[in-house]
Structure formats: C-alpha cells, structure tokens
Amino acid sequence: MPAARILAAIIALGACLALAQAPLHTFEIRIAERRVPPAQRVLRATEGERVELRWSTDEPLVLHLHGYDIEARVAPGKPAVTAFTARLTGRFPVEIHGHRAVLLHVEIYPR
Amino acid sequence: MAIARCCCMSRFTRASLATLIFLPGEAAAHAFGERYDLPLPLSLWLAAAGLAVALSFVVFALALHPGASYRQFSLLRIPPLLVGALRAVSVGVFFVLIAAGLFGTQDPFRNFAPAFVWIAWWIGFTYLCAVFGDLWTLLNPWKVIRPKGLLELPAAIGAWPAVALLLAFAWIEIVWQGNAVPANIAWLALGYSLLTWTGMLLFGAEAWLRSGEVFTVYFGFIARLAPIEVEANGELHLRAPGAGLLDPRPVSTPEALFVIVMLAIVTFDGLRETPLWAVSDAHWTAAATIGLLAMPCMFALVIFGVCALMGNASPGELLRLFVPTLLPIALAYHVAHYLSYLLVAGQVVIPLASDPLGRGWNLFGTAHYRIAAGIVGARFAWYASVVAIVAGHVLAMYVAHRLALARFPERRSARRSQYPLAALMVGYTMLSLWILAQPIVETNR
Numbered sequence: 113m114p115a116a117r118i119l120a121a122i123i124a125l126g127a128c129l130a131l132a133q134a135p136l137h138t139f140e141i142r143i144a145e146r147r148v149p150p151a152q153r154v155l156r157a158t159e160g161e162r163v164e165l166r167w168s169t170d171e172p173l174v175l176h177l178h179g180y181d182i183e184a185r186v187a188p189g190k191p192a193v194t195a196f197t198a199r200l201t202g203r204f205p206v207e208i209h210g211h212r213a214v215l216l217h218v219e220i221y222p223r
Numbered sequence: 224m225a226i227a228r229c230c231c232m233s234r235f236t237r238a239s240l241a242t243l244i245f246l247p248g249e250a251a252a253h254a255f256g257e258r259y260d261l262p263l264p265l266s267l268w269l270a271a272a273g274l275a276v277a278l279s280f281v282v283f284a285l286a287l288h289p290g291a292s293y294r295q296f297s298l299l300r301i302p303p304l305l306v307g308a309l310r311a312v313s314v315g316v317f318f319v320l321i322a323a324g325l326f327g328t329q330d331p332f333r334n335f336a337p338a339f340v341w342i343a344w345w346i347g348f349t350y351l352c353a354v355f356g357d358l359w360t361l362l363n364p365w366k367v368i369r370p371k372g373l374l375e376l377p378a379a380i381g382a383w384p385a386v387a388l389l390l391a392f393a394w395i396e397i398v399w400q401g402n403a404v405p406a407n408i409a410w411l412a413l414g415y416s417l418l419t420w421t422g423m424l425l426f427g428a429e430a431w432l433r434s435g436e437v438f439t440v441y442f443g444f445i446a447r448l449a450p451i452e453v454e455a456n457g458e459l460h461l462r463a464p465g466a467g468l469l470d471p472r473p474v475s476t477p478e479a480l481f482v483i484v485m486l487a488i489v490t491f492d493g494l495r496e497t498p499l500w501a502v503s504d505a506h507w508t509a510a511a512t513i514g515l516l517a518m519p520c521m522f523a524l525v526i527f528g529v530c531a532l533m534g535n536a537s538p539g540e541l542l543r544l545f546v547p548t549l550l551p552i553a554l555a556y557h558v559a560h561y562l563s564y565l566l567v568a569g570q571v572v573i574p575l576a577s578d579p580l581g582r583g584w585n586l587f588g589t590a591h592y593r594i595a596a597g598i599v600g601a602r603f604a605w606y607a608s609v610v611a612i613v614a615g616h617v618l619a620m621y622v623a624h625r626l627a628l629a630r631f632p633e634r635r636s637a638r639r640s641q642y643p644l645a646a647l648m649v650g651y652t653m654l655s656l657w658i659l660a661q662p663i664v665e666t667n668r
C-alpha cells in the first residue's frame with residue numbers, strides 16, 4: 113500500500129507543520145577569528161518566524177543578541193544555538209561579550 | 224539638530240572601545256544606545272517621495288493671501304513661583320549631571336550623564352521644544368544669574384559665537400570619541416558654564432543669550448515650529464504650528480548660517496551611517512571633521528545659488544528670509560531618524576535616574592527597570608518617518624509661500640520666486656528619505 117503510506121506521510125507532515133505553527137528559519141554560522149563570512153554579516157528573517165542561530169567557533173565566546181537579550185556560550189567542539197520567535201521587528205546586533213565588537217546583525221522584517 | 228550619532232549608541236560603543244572602560248554589566252544595560260532601525264523599504268520611499276511632490280503642487284495651487292502675521296490666542300501665564308521652581312529643578316538636574324560625571328562610575332552605560340545629555344536632553348528636549356515651545360527659556364540653568372554686563376556687545380559679533388559653538392558641539396557629539404565618558408561631559412559642562420557666565424558678565428545676560436548661548440539660539444529656532452509660544456515671563460500663547468516661521472523680518476547673517484549648520488549636521492549625521500561613508504577607523508576622526516565642516520559650506524553654497532535664482536532681490540537678503548523655512552524638513556528628518564531611538568534607548572534614563580552615579584542606589588525605585596525594546600517596531604518607525612517627512616515638507620513649502628507673498632508685491636513674482644525654492648525643498652526631502660532608505664553601516668567594524 114505505498115499510496116496509503118504516502119498519504120499518511122503527507123498527513124503527518126501537515127500535522128507537524130500545523131503544530132509548529134511558525135516556519136522555522138535556521139542559520140548555520142561559523143565564527144573564525146571572531147568574524148563571520150561576509151555573506152552572514154546580516155541575517156534576515158520575517159516577523160513571526162522561529163529563528164535559530166546555530167553557532168560554531170574556533171575559540172570560546174559569549175554571544176549576546178541585543179533587543180531580545182539572549183546570551184549563548186559557544187566553544188570549539190561545543191556548538192550553541194540561539195533560538196527565539198521573531199516578535200520584535202528591527203535590526204539587532206549580535207555582540208561578542210567583553211569585546212564590544214558587533215559580530216553580525218539580525219534583521220527582522222514586518223510581515 | 225545636530226542630532227547626533229552614528230547611532231548614538233554606536234557612538235557610545237565607539238567611545239567605550241576607545242577608552243577601554245567597558246565593564247560587563249547586566250544584560251539590560253546592553254540595550255543602551257542601540258538603534259534598531261531597518262532601512263525604509265522602497266515602496267514606502269516611493270510613496271513618501273510621490274506624496275511630497277504631489278502635495279507641493281497642492282501648496283502651489285492654494286490661493287494664499289499675503290501677510291505674514293498670524294493669529295495667536297493667549298492661554299495662560301505660568302505663575303512666577305512655578306517658573307522659579309522649574310528652573311530650580313533644572314539647576315538640580317545640572318548638579319546631578321556634574322556629580323555623576325565627576326564622581327560616578329566612568330562606564331558610560333551605567334552613568335546618568337551620557338544618557339541624559341545625549342539622548343534625553345539633546346534629542347528629547349529638542350522634540351519637547353518643537354511641540355511645547357521654547358521651554359529652554361524657562362529652564363536654562365545658566366539663567367540663574369542675570370548680570371547687566373560691563374560692555375556693549377559689538378554689533379558685528381552678532382550670533383557668530385553661537386555658530387562657532389554649535390559647530391564645536393556637533394563635533395563633540397558626532398566626531399569626538401570621548402564624548403560618552405562621564406567625566407568629559409562634566410568638565411565640558413563646567414567649562415561651558417564658565418564661558419557662558421563670563422559672556423553674561425561682560426556683555427549682559429540678554430545680549431549673550433542671543434549671541435553666544437548656543438542652546439538658547441538652537442532651541443529658539445526649534446521652538447518657531449511649535450504651536451505654543453512661550454515667553455520668558457511664563458506667558459503662553461497658542462498659534463498654528465510653524466506660525467513662528469512667518470516672521471517677515473530676515474534673520475541676521477550669522478543666524479542664517481546657524482540654521483544652515485543645524486540642517487547640515489543632521490544630514491551629515493545620517494549620511495555617515497550610509498554605505499557611502501565607508502571610512503576606516505584610522506581615518507575616522509579626520510574624515511568626519513572634514514565632512515562636518517564641508518557639509519554646512521556645501522549647504523550654504525547650494526542655498527545661496529537657489530536664492531540667486533529666486534528673483535529681483537539680493538540673494539543674501541532672500542537667504543536670510545527663507546532659510547528658516549527649511550527647518551520643518553530638518554526637524555522632520557530628525558524625527559524620522561531619532562524618534563524610535565529616543566523611545567527605545569531613551570528608556571535607559573529611567574533606571575539611571577535612580578542610580579545616577581552607578582553606585583547601586585535605588586532613589587526612585589526604578590533602578591531595575593528593563594528597557595522594553597519592543598515598544599516600537601519597524602513598521603511604526605517607517606510610518607512615523609514618512610508622515611513626519613511629508614508633513615515637514617508641506618509645512619516648509621506653505622510657510623515659504625506665505626513669506627514670498629509678503630515679500631514680493633506682485634503675486635506673479637512671488638510665485639516665480641518659489642520655483643527654485645520648491646525644487647530645493649523637494650531635493651532636500653528626497654535626500655533625507657534616501658538616507659533613511661540606506662542600511663545602517665557600522666563604522667567601527
């Protein structure tokens with residue numbers, strides 16, 4: 113009964129999406145020498161999305177997302193995730209703690 | 224409107240970087256000074272630009288009547304006792320500021336002085352004066368003494384000292400990397416007090432307030448837009464917004480230059496956050512200093528050129544007559560640029576008022592207030608910007624039109640005089656909108 117299975121899979125998938133409600137927006141970010149690749153200096157998402165910033169790094173760092181005020185501790189071999197629902201719109205810097213250096217900006221656009 | 228700051232906050236950031244005084248504070252302290260603005264989207268940019276141009280034609284088509292006088296209604300007179308009390312509070316805040324700067328923590332994020340001066344006062348008080356009139360004339364802490372003066376201020380000096388001081392103040396605000404260090408703010412305030420009182424003692428309080436007290440001149444021009452006229456004795460009059468710009472007497476040459484510097488420093492402050500202004504850290508100070516001085520010169524040249532095209536009167540006289548009519552656009556752009564910043568970053572004054580020196584006090588029970596970053600969102604910032612700029616543009620055109628009808632006896636020459644000025648205003652409005660549509664660039668990366 114492959115057809116039934118496919119149907120069941122589609123229903124299950126639909127249910128999952130409905131449960132998740134908000135679409136998930138993930139970013140894989142590799143920090144090297146306290147910098148990210150130029151293409152990742154600005155990350156864009158839309159209001160209402162669930163956003164996950166998945167960090168990996170070459171040295172231990174504490175990252176701080178302004179506006180949402182979320183901290184993440186990341187170290188070599190110990191990736192970290194900054195997860196939040198994009199309720200605030202605007203342009204929010206992620207800073208490396210203690211260095212006052214802006215690593216990147218997260219831009220949340222209104223729906 | 225020197226309104227300032229590569230993101231005031233990144234101004235603060237840069238300052239703290241420069242002085243290496245960052246102390247890891249609480250997470251709430253972090254939000255201090257950040258700007259969360261998104262660039263204006265193209266669709267809104269087009270809508271605003273289209274509206275500004277279309278409404279310009281409406282102003283042209285309006286059958287305006289000559290006459291630059293305006294109606295005003297006397298509201299009430301603030302009792303002298305209350306005026307005295309307000310000034311006493313103002314002097315008290317001034318002392319807190321000095322004490323915080325000299326004896327408080329030198330972390331700009333935990334000290335009352337930087338947030339109060341750069342956000343609450345320089346931005347917030349500007350808006351208060353634009354709405355409620357010249358409150359500075361009531362609150363000016365330096366007016367606690369009113370000496371008669373020993374000498375007559377030479378007429379040639381006029382408001383030139385105020386022009387020089389405004390440029391100096393703008394340099395401190397926009398360029399100088401030490402501007403967020405609390406002790407620097409306290410010493411500057413003390414130095415400026417010395418200068419102001421010396422000027423008052425030499426030339427008399429009233430003369431110096433008009434020629435050398437830069438904030439009296441500045442807030443005085445801002446207050447011309449206000450629907451309330453505040454007199455120094457506390458009398459209040461109601462009038463149409465912007466009616467204060469209908470004064471048919473041209474301002475003096477230094478006053479016209481003062482206004483041009485006001486316009487230029489707001490624009491320069493916005494421009495340096497755009498990708499156009501890509502200057503490395505090593506050259507930041509020199510480049511910004513040159514830019515800050517070049518911008519008013521460019522503005523003056525362009526405005527002078529426009530006035531030369533306006534008709535049969537000397538360009539200099541027309542410039543002195545019409546330059547204040549550009550103020551509504553400058554203030555509108557200022558609001559577009561800073562309003563959301565003031566509403567979000569300005570909240571930092573609430574906790575700092577309870578602990579001005581950063582010593583762990585809680586005088587008013589607000590020390591643990593956390594900044595609500597969500598109080599305004601991108602959509603609010605966008606629509607507020609568009610409404611402010613279009614309204615400022617229309618008000619500027621309307622006022623200039625009324626002034627032209629009073630200045631030129633014939634309706635036709637009055638109208639002809641307005642074509643170059645209208646083109647200038649459209650250009651200025653477009654430039655302001657264009658800056659808002661640019662992504663903010665961090666210069667300290």
